[in-house]
Amino acid sequence: MPDSAAMLDVAGLRKRFGTLEVLRGIDLTVRPQELVFVIGPSGSGKSTLLRCCNRLEEPDEGSIRVDGVELLDPRTDINAMRRQIGMVFQSFNLYPHMTVLANITLALRKSLGKSRAEARDIGEAALARVGLADKAGAYPAQLSGGQQQRAAIARAVALEPKIMLFDEPTSALDPELVGSVLAVMRELRGAGMTMVVVSHEMRFAREAADRVVFMDAGAIVEEGPPEQIFGAPRHARTRSFLADFGG
Amino acid sequence: MDVFVSQFLNVEIIAQAWPLLLRGLGMTALLCAAVIPLGLVGGLLVALVCLSRHRAVRWPAFVLVDFFRAVPPLVLLIFIYAGLPFAGIRPSPFVAVCVAFLLNTGAYYGEIYRAGIESIGKGQWEAARSTGLTAGQTLTWVIIPQAVRNVLPDLVSNTVEVVKLTSIASVVALPELLYSADMARSLTYNPSPIVAAAAIYLALLWPCVRLLSRLEHRVGR
Amino acid sequence: MDSSTIFLDAFLNPAVIDRYLPDILKGMVVTVEVALAVVATGIALGLALAALRSFRVRAVNAAIVLFVDVFRALPPLVVILIVYFGLPSVGITLSGFAVLWLVLSLVLAAFAEEIFWSGILSIRKGQWEAARSTGLTFVQTLVWVILPQAVRMTVPPLTNRTIAITKNSALGAVIGVPEILMQAQTAQSFSGNATPLLLGAIAYIVLFVPVVALGRWLETRFAWGRS
Ligand SMILES: Nc1ncnc2c1ncn2[C@@H]1O[C@H](COP(=O)(O)OP(=O)(O)O)[C@@H](O)[C@H]1O
Numbered sequence: 075m076p077d078s079a080a081m082l083d084v085a086g087l088r089k090r091f092g093t094l095e096v097l098r099g100i101d102l103t104v105r106p107q108e109l110v111f112v113i114g115p116s117g118s119g120k121s122t123l124l125r126c127c128n129r130l131e132e133p134d135e136g137s138i139r140v141d142g143v144e145l146l147d148p149r150t151d152i153n154a155m156r157r158q159i160g161m162v163f164q165s166f167n168l169y170p171h172m173t174v175l176a177n178i179t180l181a182l183r184k185s186l187g188k189s190r191a192e193a194r195d196i197g198e199a200a201l202a203r204v205g206l207a208d209k210a211g212a213y214p215a216q217l218s219g220g221q222q223q224r225a226a227i228a229r230a231v232a233l234e235p236k237i238m239l240f241d242e243p244t245s246a247l248d249p250e251l252v253g254s255v256l257a258v259m260r261e262l263r264g265a266g267m268t269m270v271v272v273s274h275e276m277r278f279a280r281e282a283a284d285r286v287v288f289m290d291a292g293a294i295v296e297e298g299p300p301e302q303i304f305g306a307p308r309h310a311r312t313r314s315f316l317a318d319f320g321g
Numbered sequence: 322m323d324v325f326v327s328q329f330l331n332v333e334i335i336a337q338a339w340p341l342l343l344r345g346l347g348m349t350a351l352l353c354a355a356v357i358p359l360g361l362v363g364g365l366l367v368a369l370v371c372l373s374r375h376r377a378v379r380w381p382a383f384v385l386v387d388f389f390r391a392v393p394p395l396v397l398l399i400f401i402y403a404g405l406p407f408a409g410i411r412p413s414p415f416v417a418v419c420v421a422f423l424l425n426t427g428a429y430y431g432e433i434y435r436a437g438i439e440s441i442g443k444g445q446w447e448a449a450r451s452t453g454l455t456a457g458q459t460l461t462w463v464i465i466p467q468a469v470r471n472v473l474p475d476l477v478s479n480t481v482e483v484v485k486l487t488s489i490a491s492v493v494a495l496p497e498l499l500y501s502a503d504m505a506r507s508l509t510y511n512p513s514p515i516v517a518a519a520a521i522y523l524a525l526l527w528p529c530v531r532l533l534s535r536l537e538h539r540v541g542r
Numbered sequence: 543m544d545s546s547t548i549f550l551d552a553f554l555n556p557a558v559i560d561r562y563l564p565d566i567l568k569g570m571v572v573t574v575e576v577a578l579a580v581v582a583t584g585i586a587l588g589l590a591l592a593a594l595r596s597f598r599v600r601a602v603n604a605a606i607v608l609f610v611d612v613f614r615a616l617p618p619l620v621v622i623l624i625v626y627f628g629l630p631s632v633g634i635t636l637s638g639f640a641v642l643w644l645v646l647s648l649v650l651a652a653f654a655e656e657i658f659w660s661g662i663l664s665i666r667k668g669q670w671e672a673a674r675s676t677g678l679t680f681v682q683t684l685v686w687v688i689l690p691q692a693v694r695m696t697v698p699p700l701t702n703r704t705i706a707i708t709k710n711s712a713l714g715a716v717i718g719v720p721e722i723l724m725q726a727q728t729a730q731s732f733s734g735n736a737t738p739l740l741l742g743a744i745a746y747i748v749l750f751v752p753v754v755a756l757g758r759w760l761e762t763r764f765a766w767g768r769s
């Protein structure tokens with residue numbers, strides 16, 4: 075039964091690469107303004123789950139609804155939906171041949187059809203929001219990793235998405251740069267953004283997540299509020315995974 | 322369609338021209354056997370001169386390389402074949418082709434070797450010299466083998482170009498494959514022999530070209 | 543006469559220069575025309591084919607690969623002779639200039655397609671994904687994100703390849719295109735002197751050394767960009 079109040083409603087999602095079954099029937103509901111944290115060992119299918127939610131991967135089976143619209147329906151305008159689903163990648167994936175501002179305004183202009191001036195205003199506001207107002211004219215290569223990731227977040231935020239998906243946004247960063255990116259994510263949460271975050275930042279999860287989901291081998295093993303998952307995990311696999319994190 | 326077949330794929334005419342084409346192919350092979358080693362060795366020498374530590378040696382070498390890359394090989398060939406006799410030097414077509422190729426392809430091979438040698442880090446030099454090898458030994462046993470491996474696709478690609486280039490020898494009446502085919506064409510008033518020659522070039526070079534495009538397309542992650 | 547006067551008389555004869563320099567200059571104009579026409583159509587066609595190839599339609603891509611392979615494997619002179627002597631016998635007559643332009647454009651297109659395609663393949667998958675995740679279509683992503691990066695990387699190899707192929711305009715001499723080499727050969731046979739041949743070589747040096755130097759400069763700039 076689709077949950078009509080859900081912002082993201084994933085049901086019975088399956089995905090295989092060749093003979094390898096990477097997602098074995100995922101059910102996940104994210105309510106508006108909720109921050110859901112997804113943890114799990116490497117290779118458990120976390121990235122694939124997020125990528126399916128943007129249809130960067132084609133699922134084999136199941137349903138993905140974003141604000142009530144079925145993503146996998148061939149009649150759905152996938153490009154319009156993608157504008158409403160912000161995606162942040164581990165490796166930033168900024169366009170190296172464009173300034174930071176042009177990175178942000180590209181989709182505003184080409185996909186949303188905004189004028190150059192309008193796109194610039196929106197882009198500058200998004201940059202200010204992530205603390206990069208002074209970097210609009212810089213090229214990605216001139217920024218630190220943390221600044222690049224914040225610019226990538228601004229690129230997604232500028233499209234005013236209904237939900238944002240973060241795939242290990244801080245894993246490629248030097249430890250001293252992680253904080254600035256987490257601060258931006260905290261601000262987004264404070265402003266009421268719906269977020270799904272795949273990350274190993276357990277401290278951030280404890281403090282900011284509404285719910286934590288533990289995945290292993292393509293399935294959700296258990297989920298619950300952070301106090302429960304970190305404080306009293308029910309499953310042995312969750313316990314041993316968390317033990318490896320010293321937590 | 323019939324016109325097309327009789328004009329371009331005329332079996333009778335190709336059969337008639339076949340012995341001539343085979344003789345031409347033999348000459349092309351002989352030419353390749355001469356000009357490819359010449360280019361490969363000449364190019365290596367060019368590269369070493371271009372990498373000399375002395376500016377007075379290096380700069381003239383660069384200028385010469387750029388000159389020979391600017392002049393079309395056919396112009397060079399005709400200059401040597403038809404121009405040098407005015408200075409009392411009368412090279413045979415074969416020798417003229419060899420000299421023109423040495424100058425032209427030597428410059429191209431030279432640039433490739435140079436890029437390869439420059440791609441080897443200074444650490445390799447220092448490591449080799451620190452074990453007591455001389456500069457020459459370091460070059461021969463440490464640097465050049467790695468350099469060649471790094472630029473192997475470019476060397477193969479240039480060699481394919483050299484094989485194709487031997488066709489310009491037809492212009493100075495050296496009876497290689499294209500010359501023989503063109504002679505057969507003018508005798509029979511039918512272009513089929515040239516199509517047959519094209520098929521022979523394709524049969525020889527297509528596998529190399531396939532291999533090359535495999536080597537060249539490295540997919541980004 | 544000593545040997546240097548013999549040399550000057552045969553290769554840099556003032557009277558011959560005076561008489562035939564205008565012809566060589568006319569040849570230079572034709573060579574430049576051929577070169578510009580070939581560069582424009584060859585590179586545009588190569589880029590269009592590489593863009594088409596990125597749609598990954600199997601039959602289309604097989605045709606592109608076949609085209610590229612054939613024109614990479616065949617000597618241009620062979621193709622020129624087939625087209626020049628073959629087409630009239632099936633009722634199509636093209637001028638020598640048109641044949642030269644057509645064949646060299648196709649050869650350049652084949653090499654350019656390979657180079658552009660390598661460039662497209664070398665762009666990391668994340669660039670496609672980031673662009674698509676913001677709602678850009680496949681074509682928008684190709685045009686605004688992938689091709690600008692791919693083309694930038696291909697500038698040095700493409701410049702060198704383009705020089706090598708446009709120099710083949712000298713092959714036009716074989717089919718009567720009045721470019722530099724043809725003018726020089728004609729002048730040489732009329733004057734009975736090697737001066738026009740040297741003038742022809744100098745004309746090429748004047749035209750192409752700047753471009754070769756540009757290619758060299760682009761290569762070093764590119765190397766810095768990478769490290
Ligand atoms: N494009 C792909 N082709 C084949 N296998 C893939 C592909 N992408 C991911 N996989 C495999 O799917 C599994 C899950 O990967 P992923 O979703 O990246 O896991 P996680 O993000 O949890 O580390 C891994 O075994 C991975 O090797």
Ligand SMILES: [Mg+2]
Nearest residue numbers: 120121122242
């Ligand atoms: Mg992952």
